[in-house]
């Protein structure tokens with residue numbers, strides 16, 4: 001009797017060890033893949049990086065010079081996309097989780113949002129071309145590109161915001177409403193501030209996606225080459241992901257520009273990570289202030 | 293006891309209440325008197341919280357609920373379409389079972405409501421914080437840490453803070469749903485003393501599972517069972533001479 005139970009404990013312990021090691025291995029593999037990727041990008045791109053590379057426009061059919069216009073373009077496009085998608089996404093999430101009567105219509109809206117998240121990005125590009133560029137006559141411009149990217153990342157932001165709003169304890173809402181504060185006041189003063197760290201997390205993912213996508217801006221914003229920096233939101237811009245795409249597939253000097261391609265990728269990754277770090281810093285600062 | 297009409301602050305007439313299709317309250321008619329403590333007792337699920345939340349329209353927040361009958365507050369039916377629930381909740385404060393301070397400083401917890409309803413002057417707010425905390429017998433414990441997060445207080449202190457927060461709105465009525473059920477005996481005693489003190493100026497309606505508490509703090513007691521008001525009388529009568537068998541069984545702990 002004693003023996004069997006001892007045995008079963010040993011067996012359970014062994015089983016547990018096996019499963020622990022499996023998940024540990026999975027985590028390790030992912031980290032290794034990510035680390036390998038980063039190392040590869042850094043190793044391949046680092047020799048292209050220089051002050052001139054970051055501050056000068058390309059020259060000699062883009063085989064020499066820098067990528068300054070693409071950095072600026074991607075920065076504007078990403079900023080524009082967030083500026084459009086964040087207010088709209090948060091507002092939608094507030095409607096869906098705080099105001100709308102939970103029922104069929106809300107369920108349909110949610111399914112719609114989720115479907116939007118699964119649509120291939122090139123479809124957004126074509127939609128942007130048809131609607132913003134041609135129909136609304138915004139042309140190929142920062143505005144069209146930012147709008148297209150904004151729609152692309154909207155589901156991410158709505159989803160994250162809804163989660164963040166739901167995570168705010170119901171008791172906070174009740175406490176505020178019971179004091180005779182209106183629903184809107186409660187959302188503004190209690191719910192949103194407490195949901196903000198979560199909303200920011202969602203925006204981080206959105207920012208990364210907006211900065212890295214090629215297909216949505218290909219027809220709506222990105223220029224093959226322009227040395228001048230944009231002067232208005234109706235200007236075309238170069239963009240990092242599109243620049244890589246162009247150099248790697250469409251140029252006449254694909255082999256000579258390898259290091260520029262990797263250099264551009266490295267800058268893109270650094271830019272996205274930089275934005276992420278800023279958002280993470282803001283979030284953890286906020287988290288420290290709010291504890292419940 | 294003489295009960296004149298202007299002594300009555302709440303008047304319930306044949307109230308039925310439904311969560312969707314399930315009826316939680318059936319044919320409740322009862323009056324609540326001004327500046328008195330009324331206790332609501334009864335087994336779990338009998339509708340005490342539901343009734344309490346009817347009185348400040350907190351049940352409005354739940355989808356699919358329905359009220360029948362009349363609930364008159366100072367003679368006005370609070371469920372009339374032209375009555376703003378926000379206005380009603382300002383006059384009828386509520387303290388919840390679990391202390392629920394906001395993740396803000398002690399000071400900002402108290403000033404949160406008043407600020408949003410028009411008190412902006414710093415000196416006024418400071419005075420209000422002091423008054424409310426003194427009323428809730430918390431001032432001495434927190435007067436030096438007003439800027440610390442309310443989350444760092446003990447459960448009993450948090451509950452008194454929630455009472456202070458409700459009092460800062462200068463309500464006429466204080467609804468308390470098992471305000472001491474999450475607290476230790478010392479904090480409980482403090483809150484009971486506080487209720488004794490507050491009833492001079494406020495009408496208090498308190499839900500409790502603690503018979504001694506009901507006996508100690510209240511003047512009137514209502515016993516509920518399965519969504520009905522079984523017996524409603526002076527607390528001394530309910531506890532010494534209950535008229536209904538179910539009431540007697542419940543208060544003597546022979547309920548089953």
Ligand SMILES: Nc1ncnc2c1ncn2[C@@H]1O[C@H](COP(=O)(O)OP(=O)(O)OP(=O)(O)O)[C@@H](O)[C@H]1O
Pocket residue numbers: 311314316334335336337338339340341342343354
């Ligand atoms: N949000 C809700 N939706 C549906 N039914 C509910 C809801 N809240 C309460 N009920 C039901 O209404 C009845 C009364 O509940 P209520 O919370 O008022 O009881 P209570 O007397 O306060 O019980 P307790 O002493 O356990 O707090 C119960 O049968 C409960 O299941």
Ligand SMILES: [Mg+2]
Pocket residue numbers: 340341342469
């Ligand atoms: Mg209850």
